[in-house]
Amino acid sequence: xKRNTAMVILAAILIAASSVLYLLRSQPAQGRRVLIVSTTxxxxxxxxxxxxxxxxxxxxxxxxxxxxxxxxLAIEHARRGDADMILVHAPxxxxxxxxxxxxxxxxxxxxxxxxxxxxxxxxxxxxGLPPTEALHRIVEAGRADRAVWVSRGDDSGTHxxxxxxxxxxxxxxxxxxxxxxxxxxxxxxxxxxxxAEELQAYTLTDMGTYLKYAKEELITSEVLVGEGExxxxxxxxxxxxxxxxxxxxxxxxxxxxxxxxxxxGQAIFAGYGADAYGRSLFLxxxxxxxxxxxxxxxxxxxxxAYIDGSECPPEYRAGREDLYG
Amino acid sequence: xxSEILEGLMRALTLIASGDRALIEITLRSVAVSGxxxxxxxxxxxxxxxxxxxxxFRGRLAVRGVFNAxxxxxxxxxxxxxxxxxxxxxxxxxxxxxxxxxxxxxxQAILITPLIVSFVASAVEAADPEIRCLALTLxxxxxxxxxxxxxxxxxxxLLAVTASFNRAIAELGVALMLGGNIRGAxxxxxxxxxxxxxxxxxxxxxxxxxxxxxxxxxxxxxMNLIQRRMSK
Numbered sequence: 122x123k124r125n126t127a128m129v130i131l132a133a134i135l136i137a138a139s140s141v142l143y144l145l146r147s148q149p150a151q152g153r154r155v156l157i158v159s160t161t162x163x164x165x166x167x168x169x170x171x172x173x174x175x176x177x178x179x180x181x182x183x184x185x186x187x188x189x190x191x192x193x194l195a196i197e198h199a200r201r202g203d204a205d206m207i208l209v210h211a212p213x214x215x216x217x218x219x220x221x222x223x224x225x226x227x228x229x230x231x232x233x234x235x236x237x238x239x240x241x242x243x244x245x246x247x248x249g250l251p252p253t254e255a256l257h258r259i260v261e262a263g264r265a266d267r268a269v270w271v272s273r274g275d276d277s278g279t280h281x282x283x284x285x286x287x288x289x290x291x292x293x294x295x296x297x298x299x300x301x302x303x304x305x306x307x308x309x310x311x312x313x314x315x316x317a318e319e320l321q322a323y324t325l326t327d328m329g330t331y332l333k334y335a336k337e338e339l340i341t342s343e344v345l346v347g348e349g350e351x352x353x354x355x356x357x358x359x360x361x362x363x364x365x366x367x368x369x370x371x372x373x374x375x376x377x378x379x380x381x382x383x384x385x386g387q388a389i390f391a392g393y394g395a396d397a398y399g400r401s402l403f404l405x406x407x408x409x410x411x412x413x414x415x416x417x418x419x420x421x422x423x424x425x426a427y428i429d430g431s432e433c434p435p436e437y438r439a440g441r442e443d444l445y446g
Numbered sequence: 447x448x449s450e451i452l453e454g455l456m457r458a459l460t461l462i463a464s465g466d467r468a469l470i471e472i473t474l475r476s477v478a479v480s481g482x483x484x485x486x487x488x489x490x491x492x493x494x495x496x497x498x499x500x501x502x503f504r505g506r507l508a509v510r511g512v513f514n515a516x517x518x519x520x521x522x523x524x525x526x527x528x529x530x531x532x533x534x535x536x537x538x539x540x541x542x543x544x545x546x547x548x549x550x551x552x553x554q555a556i557l558i559t560p561l562i563v564s565f566v567a568s569a570v571e572a573a574d575p576e577i578r579c580l581a582l583t584l585x586x587x588x589x590x591x592x593x594x595x596x597x598x599x600x601x602x603x604l605l606a607v608t609a610s611f612n613r614a615i616a617e618l619g620v621a622l623m624l625g626g627n628i629r630g631a632x633x634x635x636x637x638x639x640x641x642x643x644x645x646x647x648x649x650x651x652x653x654x655x656x657x658x659x660x661x662x663x664x665x666x667x668x669m670n671l672i673q674r675r676m677s678k
Contacts, residue, residue, distance in 0.1 A: 125676050126597060133485045140482035143474060144547045147631045157545060157626075166645050171629075186545065188626040189641070202534035203544055311644045337646040368534060 149184040156373040157186045159196075159204035161278050162309050164356065165189035167329040167402050169393040170208075176389060177380050183373045191277035191309075199223060199359075202366040206374040210278035210327075210356045212426040213285075219428065219437045223366075224359040226374075226441050227433035229410065230381045231356045231390045231403040232422055235282055237346040238314070238331060239323035244268050247323070252351040253290040259323055260292065263302030269322035272298070273313050274305030282354065283325045289351065314340050327354055329394070329402035336398060353418075355426035356403065358382075362439070375441065382407045382444070454652020461653055473657055476634040479547050479621075480614035483554035488607055491559050495566025495606075496592050500578070510567060516560035521619030528553050529623045545626040550634070553620035558610035565609065569602025570595050601673050608669040612662045635661075 149155050164170055165187055174185045188195075188204065192211045198204040200223050207224070209215060218224040237247065237255055245262035247255035262268035273280040287294045297303045304320065306313040310330040317324040318340045334340045346352070358381055360374040380386045387405035394402035406422060410432070413419045428434055431445075438445065461469050498510050530536050532544040543549045573595050581591040596603065618636040625632030627641055635658045642651040 125600070129600075133488065136481045137485040140478035140485075143478040144482070144551075147475065147547055162644070166641075168645065174629075184631075186626070186628040186631060188545065188628065201536075202539070309644050311646055334646050337648070339646055339648075366534070 153182050153184040154370060154373055155184050155186055156370050156377060157188065157203070157205050158208060158377070159188045159190060159194070159198040159206075160208040161192045161195060161210055161356070162189050163210070163279075163327045163329050164208055164403075166309070166311065167333055167394070169329075169390065169403060172389050172393060173381070173386065176385065177377060181373070181376060181380075183376070185377070191275055192281065193276035193278075196223075199361045202361070202368060204361060205370040206358060206360045206377065208356060208358050210354055211281040212355065212357070212428070214278075214281060215357055215359060216428045218359065219433070222364070223362055225362045225433075225437050225439040226378060226444060227357050227359045227428070227437065228378050228382050228444060229355055229357050229406050229422065229426060229432050230386075232406045232418075232426075233328045233354050233401075233403050234348045235279065235325055235352040235354050236328055236331060236344045236348075237323060237352075238317070238326055238342040239268075239345050240321040241341065241343050243343075243345055244321075245323065248345045250346060252286055252346055252349065255346045256286060256290040256292070260297070263300065266302070269302050269304060269320050271313055271317040271320060271322045271324040272303065272305045273310065273325075274298075274307045275309075277310075278354075279310060279325060279327055286325065286351065311339075314342065318342055332394070332398045332400070332402060350421045350424070353421045353425050355406070355422055357426065357432075360439075371439075375444075378444070450648055451652055454649045455656055457649045458653035458656040462657070469654075469657065471630075472633055472635055472638050472654075473661065475547065475632075476615055476636075476658075477661070479550050479634060480554055480611055483551045483614050484558065484607060484611040486551065487555040487558045487562055487610060491562035492566050492596070492603060495563045496570050496596055498563065499567035499570035500592050500595060510564070513560045513563045513567075517564060519557070519560075521557060521617045522623065523619075524557055525553060525620040525623030528556070528620070532624065544624065545628060545632060547625065547632055549624040550621050550632060553624045554614040554617065557617060557620055558614050561610045561613060562606045565606030566599075566603055569599040569606065572602070573599045600676055604669055604673045604676075608666055611665060616658065616662065 160170065166189065170187055177183070178185060188198065190198065192209040192214065195204065195207045195209050196214055196218050199207045215227060219227060237252065245258045245268040247258050250258065259268055259270055263270060272283055284294045287297060298305060304322065306316050310326055311334055313324055314326055314331065314334050358378045360371060360378060361369040363369055363371040387407050390403045390405045391401055394400065409415055409419055410422060433445065498506060529544070531538045532541065532549055533539055577598050578591050578595050581594045586594065616636060618640060621634050621637050622640065625634065625637065627633050627637035635654055639651050639654045642654065
């Protein structure tokens with residue numbers, strides 16, 4: 122009996138000690154600084170950030186750590202001082218984040234388009250219509266029990282966009298959500314697409330997630346309303362303001378933002394997904410905006426994602442004018 | 447559906463056979479985090495369980511009731527509360543523990559505390575009361591007598607510890623909220639399963655789940671063997 126007890130205690134000590142030793146290995150390697158990036162799910166779940174991480178860490182002594190949450194929670198993380206920077210896609214919320222003094226040095230890094238997807242037989246007849254008209258039809262069909270809409274309902278960037286689209290179409294999202302045909306999934310984009318598939322419903326999706334799920338044959342929904350000014354989706358990087366959070370790793374955040382906007386970083390966005398999906402999941406935005414290579418899309422991005430006529434108004438640049446040359 | 451599960455199992459076998467580095471790393475990290483959490487929790491929960499099972503003091507049943515109720519705490523709720531505590535703007539933010547494996551260890555240890563306490567209390571309560579009396583008449587102190595009862599109920603205690611480890615390694619809420627599922631730092635089997643599912647990598651998710659299940663089964667089985675040998 123005594124011997125058994127001794128064995129149990131010894132085993133416990135061994136387990137604890139080897140666990141501690143193993144976990145110590147996940148400490149950043151010697152001389153590497155940790156940079157915590159809270160990011161929107163679409164960038165992370167599509168896998169583009171894995172490629173960016175590899176390229177960035179090869180050149181800089183920084184250990185990039187991505188936390189994948191919705192845009193709403195990413196901003197909340199940064200507010201609480203738990204993230205050194207954020208990658209998000211909800212310009213109105215980004216503006217608030219800057220104005221409240223939590224964020225600085227915003228840079229637009231990439232764009233793509235949202236799409237309204239739905240069942241192939243398109244019961245509301247929205248195929249090819251402009252988004253506001255399509256939403257009108259969905260509301261009418263929904264009230265007549267012929268269509269269902271699934272909303273993210275999770276305060277993500279896509280959900281913000283959806284609310285904006287309802288407003289543009291003359292509806293108040295708060296009223297719609299009480300109606301029977303309007304369902305809220307309260308979950309990520311992938312699962313929302315699957316729910317929409319099960320319910321034969323319409324939903325708003327980012328193209329990246331849609332392409333991935335369609336390719337894996339998890340969904341058969343079709344893109345019914347696609348590229349257009351109203352459906353533009355713009356991704357930005359914002360550093361946590363060191364004045365609001367002195368603990369933040371501001372210097373490396375800026376290095377990472379410079380990398381994302383560099384030719385190398387932009388090329389990763391441009392190339393990602395081209396092989397697997399036949400098209401890029403994210404389109405680089407830096408050169409487009411600087412050299413106006415496509416004036417129409419540049420104007421769309423400006424109209425949707427600029428704050429007081431610029432990517433980042435001068436008072437929020439923390440003295441880093443060089444980023445905006 | 448069956449074909450997807452089969453594909454997942456095949457994928458699991460290939461990954462294991464090829465010694466996939468990411469898989470090994472995630473698996474070892476899961477074992478280390480939950481193993482450490484279990485040992486830590488056992489350190490304070492077993493004495494507490496014995497006290498609640500054998501002690502005679504006012505409010506003993508009420509305290510036991512509280513621990514029994516805590517068995518049902520949702521992992522996300524515990525994760526959220528601890529997140530608020532460990533967040534840099536929270537009261538324990540200065541420790542800089544958030545998004546490290548240590549945060550998950552603490553969270554899981556707290557999560558399984560009520561489990562060990564309640565199981566151990568029941569196990570020692572169920573032990574033959576004669577043993578304690580006998581030890582006391584033979585001149586043992588209170589503490590020594592309690593220890594004797596604990597040794598007699600070693601089967602129940604090991605079961606409590608095994609069940610707690612399994613609960614810890616299979617939980618998602620705490621690991622996700624406190625760890626953040628960071629590749630190479632806090633990614634565990636459960637958070638990887640959640641991630642690969644949202645990434646539509648269904649076969650990989652099933653492969654990871656198969657590894658987790660195999661691990662839990664192996665731990666339970668070996669604990670069972672040890673328990674038999676000890677009670678001989």
